[in-house]
Amino acid sequence: MSILGRAISRDFLIFPNKIFSMKSIGVSFSLFTIVFSAFFLLFFLPFWVSNSTHETATDLGSDAPFSDFNCTSCENPVNNSTHFREDGDSSRSTEISSADAGNVSSSSNSFDSLVNSSNVSSSSVELDHVTPKRDDSSQLKSVDINSLEGKNSALECDITKGRWVIDESYPLYSNSSCPFIDEGFNCEGNGRLDRSYMKWRWQPEKCVIDRFNASRMLELIRGKRLVFVGDSLNRNQWESMLCLLIRGVIDPTKVYEAHGRKITKERGDYSFKFEDYKCTVEFYVSHYLVHESKTRIGSKRKQTLRIDTIDKGSSRWKGADILVFNTAHWWSHSKTKAGVYYYQEGDQVIPRLDVTEAFRRAISTWATWVDKYINPHKTQIFFRSSAPSHFSGGQWNTGGHCREASNPINQTSSSYFSEKNMIVEEIISKMRIPVRLLNITEISSYRPDAHPSIYGRRSLDPGVEDCSHWCLPGVPDTWNQLLYHHLHLRAMKSSIVQYR
Secondary structure: OOOOHHHHHHHHHHHHHHHHHOOHHHHHHHHHHHHHHHHHHHOOHHHHHHHHHHHHHHHHHOOOOOOOOOOOOOOOOOOOOOOOOOOOOOOOOOOEEEEOOOOOOOEEEEOOOOOOOOEEEEEEEOOOOOOOOOOOHHHOOOHHHHHOOOOOOOOOOOOOOOOOOOOOOOOOOOOOOOOOOHHHHHHOOOOOOOOOOOOEEEEEOOOOOOOOHHHHHHOOOOOOOEEEOOHHHHHHHHHHHHHHHHHHOHHHEEEEEEEOOOOOOOOOOOEEEEEHHEEEEEEEEEEEEEEEEEEEEEEEEEEEEEEEEEHHHHHOOOOOOEEEOOOOOOHHOHHHHEEEEEEEOOOEOOOEEEEEHHHHHHHHHHHHHHHHOOOOOOOOEEEEEEOOOOOOOOOOOOOEEEOOOOOOOEEEEEEEEHHHHHHHHHHOOOOOOOOOEEHHHHHHHHHHHHEEEEOOOOOOOOOOOEEEOOOOOOHHHHHHHHHHHHHHHHHHHHHHHOOO
């Protein structure tokens, strides 16, 4: 190195008062670092974050845990899903058509766990639901997490208003994959060849509700008792629930009836254990929810209905975590309709009582029992509305039939919105314990094609048709989808409260 070079180097390194001192070099390096960092944040970071977010949303997909709850906001965000129509409109047209194949993009809330979630993340996911055509004025809207709160939540729109659409991914289970379908509901096993009745899915007008997810439902009832109480129509729904849930179980041998009983029409009490989830799904028959009795009238003992006393099996209902009640079907039988020396209160057998008044008193007795014995902090209660029958040309014992029906109908009569449903709604509105009316009447009234008809038994008898119960797979699966919707919604609300 030359003498001049050594002198310059010495000046740079030794003399602190020189402009190119070591201290100045450090300051210059710091300034360069700040400028480079700002440049990176301004130009490169947004692009990187955008790509990461897109990848996360793509990875979640419609099957991510609890990410596809997308019952979207309604134009009138009022919880009217439990109400029955009382206006003068005697019918309502509904277009029955196959659905578009396009997916609907919606904003949703993803929950890492169903009940004990502490981390809530919001991401965009693609729904795999098939959705119906609609004009621009009624587009399905995104869900804001805040809309989950409040009595009149936008998510609680009227899911009972809509139409049936073809969905080729249905049914959710098959006749051969479910061992719980008894003979009366096993239409395919009894020789029904057409399977089109299994392919219809209920599509609400203003909401996108989840498909039934067996794994999530099992998590909802983990460690709990899900109990159905009522007549054979509730048994219809209970068997559907078993068929839906078995799809979410890894080892089906760990699902069994607690007492080894097989499902038959002759026995009315069952408790199926799902061992891995420490839960039970139970059914207890109670045609009227009040006590069927016998008493002496003159020289004979006759059957009576104690409309002032709850069913004697009610002790088995206590302590359940979810209770689903129904009664209606048997109130149309000849004895109950006639009401002559049939209804009893205390020791008195009433000589004559109108069936509507008897029904009101019986439901009031049930409501009093619920208010007295049910703990609302433990138990959720549902009362399922009446399921319509579709007999033409008579009733079940007078040549009524429905075998000619092959598709849903496009309008229903006001007669389906029965006075009994109105009575139930009126009484539960006055109860101390909250009860949700699971309104399945209207959505079921469009489906005359889905009854067993002549396929309710293996030995066909064209003279007797069942147009009251439902084939499985079939319409009761949708009843359970609505039940799942309400349970899932409540769990999501609880998760939000815990998170906040």
